[in-house]
Amino acid sequence: xxxxxxxxxxxxxxxxxxxxxxxxxxxxxxxxxxxxxxxxxxxxxxxxxxxxxxxxxxxxxxxxxxxxxxxxxxxxxxxxxxxxxxxxxxxxxxxxxxxxxxxxxxxxxxxxxxxxxxxxxxxxxxxxxxxxxxxxxxxxxxxxxxxxxxxxxxxxxxxxxxxxxxxxxxxxxxxxxxxxxxxxxxxxxxxxxxxxxxxxxxxxxxxxxxxxxxxxxxxxxxxxxxxxxxxxxxxx
Amino acid sequence: xxxxxxxxxxxxxxxxxxxxxxxxxxxxxxxxxxxxxxxxxxxxxxxxxxxxxxxxxxxxxxxxxxxxxxxxxxxxxxxxxxxxxxxxxxxxxxxxxxxxxxxxxxxxxxxxxxxxxxxxxxxxxxxxxxxxxxxxxxxxxxxxxxxxxxxxxxxxxxxxxxxxxxxxxxxxxxxxxxxxxxxxxxxxxxxxxxxxxxxxxxxxxxxxxxxxxxxxxxxxxxxxxxxxxxxxxxxxxxxxxxxxxxxxxxxxxxxxxxxxxxxxxxxxxxxxxxxxxxxxxxxxxxxxxxxxxxxxxxxxxxxxxxxxxxxxxxxxxxxxxxxxxxxxxxxxxxxxxxxxxxxxxxxxxxxxxxxxxxxxxxxxxxxxxxxxxxxxxxxxxxxxxxxxxxx
Numbered sequence: 001x002x003x004x005x006x007x008x009x010x011x012x013x014x015x016x017x018x019x020x021x022x023x024x025x026x027x028x029x030x031x032x033x034x035x036x037x038x039x040x041x042x043x044x045x046x047x048x049x050x051x052x053x054x055x056x057x058x059x060x061x062x063x064x065x066x067x068x069x070x071x072x073x074x075x076x077x078x079x080x081x082x083x084x085x086x087x088x089x090x091x092x093x094x095x096x097x098x099x100x101x102x103x104x105x106x107x108x109x110x111x112x113x114x115x116x117x118x119x120x121x122x123x124x125x126x127x128x129x130x131x132x133x134x135x136x137x138x139x140x141x142x143x144x145x146x147x148x149x150x151x152x153x154x155x156x157x158x159x160x161x162x163x164x165x166x167x168x169x170x171x172x173x174x175x176x177x178x179x180x181x182x183x184x185x186x187x188x189x190x191x192x193x194x195x196x197x198x199x200x201x202x203x204x205x206x207x208x209x210x211x212x213x214x215x216x217x218x219x220x221x222x223x224x225x226x227x228x229x230x231x232x233x234x235x236x
Numbered sequence: 237x238x239x240x241x242x243x244x245x246x247x248x249x250x251x252x253x254x255x256x257x258x259x260x261x262x263x264x265x266x267x268x269x270x271x272x273x274x275x276x277x278x279x280x281x282x283x284x285x286x287x288x289x290x291x292x293x294x295x296x297x298x299x300x301x302x303x304x305x306x307x308x309x310x311x312x313x314x315x316x317x318x319x320x321x322x323x324x325x326x327x328x329x330x331x332x333x334x335x336x337x338x339x340x341x342x343x344x345x346x347x348x349x350x351x352x353x354x355x356x357x358x359x360x361x362x363x364x365x366x367x368x369x370x371x372x373x374x375x376x377x378x379x380x381x382x383x384x385x386x387x388x389x390x391x392x393x394x395x396x397x398x399x400x401x402x403x404x405x406x407x408x409x410x411x412x413x414x415x416x417x418x419x420x421x422x423x424x425x426x427x428x429x430x431x432x433x434x435x436x437x438x439x440x441x442x443x444x445x446x447x448x449x450x451x452x453x454x455x456x457x458x459x460x461x462x463x464x465x466x467x468x469x470x471x472x473x474x475x476x477x478x479x480x481x482x483x484x485x486x487x488x489x490x491x492x493x494x495x496x497x498x499x500x501x502x503x504x505x506x507x508x509x510x511x512x513x514x515x516x517x518x519x520x521x522x523x524x525x526x527x528x529x530x531x532x533x534x535x536x537x538x539x540x541x542x543x544x545x546x547x548x549x550x551x552x553x554x555x556x557x558x559x560x561x562x563x564x565x566x567x568x569x570x571x572x573x574x575x576x577x578x579x580x581x582x583x584x585x586x587x588x589x590x591x592x593x594x595x596x597x598x599x600x601x602x603x604x605x606x607x608x609x610x611x612x613x614x615x616x617x618x619x620x621x622x623x624x625x626x627x
Contacts, residue, residue, distance in 0.1 A: 184619075185612065192615025200544030202575060202584040203525070207540050211571070211586045213361070213481040214513055214529045215536030 276387035291424035299447035307568040325362035382533025415534040433590040440588040486514040506596040535589035546577040
């Protein structure tokens with residue numbers, strides 16, 4: 001077990017905040033045990049990623065859609081960047097000494113360069129790869145992903161982040177519009193129900209006189225008022 | 237550029253020509269239809285009907301008036317004593333009916349089992365009232381509806397109520413009689429009015445059972461040929477309440493405003509019935525009753541609309557029927573009644589028109605109650621009115 005515990009995994013996943021990440025990196029710089037463990041974790045993730053990246057490496061499959069690509073870019077930007085460490089701004093000294101060399105991948109124990117690069121370094125090397133290849137799919141629990149995204153937002157996003165958030169924004173807009181439509185429809189249907197109106201009884205006698213006066217007949221009272229048990233309401 | 241302008245000009249001319257042509261065709265068709273009906277009307281007959289309104293104001297008379305209607309369970313008659321003083325108005329006093337024999341009404345067929353019914357309550361109708369119709373003549377609106385829907389012609393003179401009368405007939409486009417009027421030859425007063433259904437049967441007759449033309453000062457009666465004498469002078473009448481219709485007559489914009497608020501007030505009903513008068517019992521009150529008067533020039537249909545629901549238990553003795561998915565309580569008494577509720581409103585239809593007309597009116601009246609889209613639209617209107625700070 002490393003000294004950093006869960007934070008080491010978060011560091012490898014790029015989920016730590018700026019300050020915490022700095023502290024973790026500083027710790028790795030002086031702790032061999034944690035460095036080793038971090039390397040092991042990165043190798044493991046690299047292998048898993050390599051399995052998922054095979055079609056891309058072959059180049060036979062078409063690239064994902066632009067929307068997906070932008071989202072993937074946003075993950076990389078949101079999780080691995082901070083003030084002054086945006087894409088392309090990574091200083092060589094930011095790499096973990098002994099772990100990641102500028103422009104190189106993580107060196108596995110076998111000595112063969114891993115096809116996986118750290119998000120921190122992917123823009124610095126001469127063989128820059130697709131961001132898809134340099135970043136695992138976000139298959140983490142939604143809670144952690146959300147936390148990491150919010151942390152990225154809190155730290156400030158670059159242009160990639162802005163682009164990346166347009167798609168969710170559209171989705172939110174669509175969901176919001178649908179919710180509004182359904183809500184209004186439901187509310188209208190409920191409000192359009194039979195109103196609890198007070199019970200009234202037509203003033204038949206007055207109606208008969210009114211009908212006679214407007215139709216020009218003599219004002220006769222219709223016997224409907226006299227022989228049925230209907231209470232006649234007072235005249236208005 | 238020149239080509240474009242010329243092309244645009246041609247297209248505009250074509251569109252304008254098409255619109256003008258359509259309007260001309262529509263006007264020609266409508267004009268022909270109206271003109272053919274009006275041309276078939278006898279101007280002399282129309283003049284007599286118009287003069288009946290003036291005669292009703294200027295001729296002093298007294299007598300007994302009746303209203304007889306024929307329904308499925310026989311004829312029913314209501315009687316009332318009338319006395320008119322020019323410049324003042326007409327007193328209506330309930331009168332004990334003479335039982336047994338029906339009024340001397342010319343009728344093609346009389347169903348058995350007639351019953352006579354008394355009117356109740358003494359009332360006074362001032363001459364200053366703007367309401368005129370039927371026995372007191374025709375308003376211009378009613379006359380316009382009559383000539384629009386029927387051909388008004390003279391028929392052979394006849395004797396009615398012991399007096400010589402000119403007979404005016406309103407005929408349908410197929411030539412059958414839909415109504416008849418008997419106008420006193422000497423005074424122009426309308427003595428009888430008859431409404432006839434499609435089968436040629438009289439369904440409602442109103443008029444004088446007895447009439448006497450009095451002197452303007454209330455002195456010696458004017459004895460006319462064939463007139464019945466009812467006494468030497470007009471008896472002193474007790475005080476009476478003025479019989480006036482509701483005074484809040486609704487203008488077109490007020491009707492539109494009520495429609496926007498959910499009140500259902502169709503402009504037209506089946507049978508060429510047109511809305512010609514709308515009144516409200518209490519001005520601008522939500523609990524008021526709106527009286528909608530429809531007519532085709534002959535038959536009169538009143539629809540009373542008020543907010544609320546019906547306590548159906550109180551309609552014992554009424555015929556319970558279903559129409560368009562709603563429960564309608566009907567009763568054929570002296571006149572035809574139909575009552576139903578829906579959409580938070582109670583509708584009461586009252587008419588002396590034939591049963592078929594009453595049925596079609598009930599069916600044609602928009603329900604707006606139970607259907608999905610109707611309920612949705614009603615709800616949206618309500619939500620809008622709740623959200624409107626000026627509503």
